[in-house]
Amino acid sequence: MADFNPDDLDPGIRATVLWLRSQGFDTRDSGDGETKVGAVECALEVPHVAIVTTRDQLLDETDRLAGLVRELGVEVSPLGGDGVEIQAGYDPGDGSATILIMNFVLVPTSHAKA
Numbered sequence: 001m002a003d004f005n006p007d008d009l010d011p012g013i014r015a016t017v018l019w020l021r022s023q024g025f026d027t028r029d030s031g032d033g034e035t036k037v038g039a040v041e042c043a044l045e046v047p048h049v050a051i052v053t054t055r056d057q058l059l060d061e062t063d064r065l066a067g068l069v070r071e072l073g074v075e076v077s078p079l080g081g082d083g084v085e086i087q088a089g090y091d092p093g094d095g096s097a098t099i100l101i102m103n104f105v106l107v108p109t110s111h112a113k114a
Contacts, residue, residue: 012033015108016104057097087100
């Protein structure tokens with residue numbers, strides 16, 4: 001996985017990223033939907049984490065992520081819904097495969113909230 005320093009993470013997404021990494025996901029970009037909004041041009045206004053995987057593992061890893069989230073008692077909503085959203089993408093131009101999870105926040109003292 002890429003160089004990683006938890007202190008560089010937005011405080012509101014740190015526990016989520018650490019949990020995802022403990023589950024074997026290669027997290028690369030994240031935000032808590034608050035800290036960088038207004039200060040960084042492309043900052044998303046929702047909590048989010050981008051996960052890098054391979055083309056061959058994209059669907060399996062996306063399903064594994066959804067299963068882990070559901071095991072915490074959190075519903076996975078379709079895109080545009082009110083809860084946790086998970087999206088998988090593949091770019092044939094460069095062969096990159098990315099999973100984006102949005103609106104999923106773990107707090108250090110408990111489990112997930114949607």
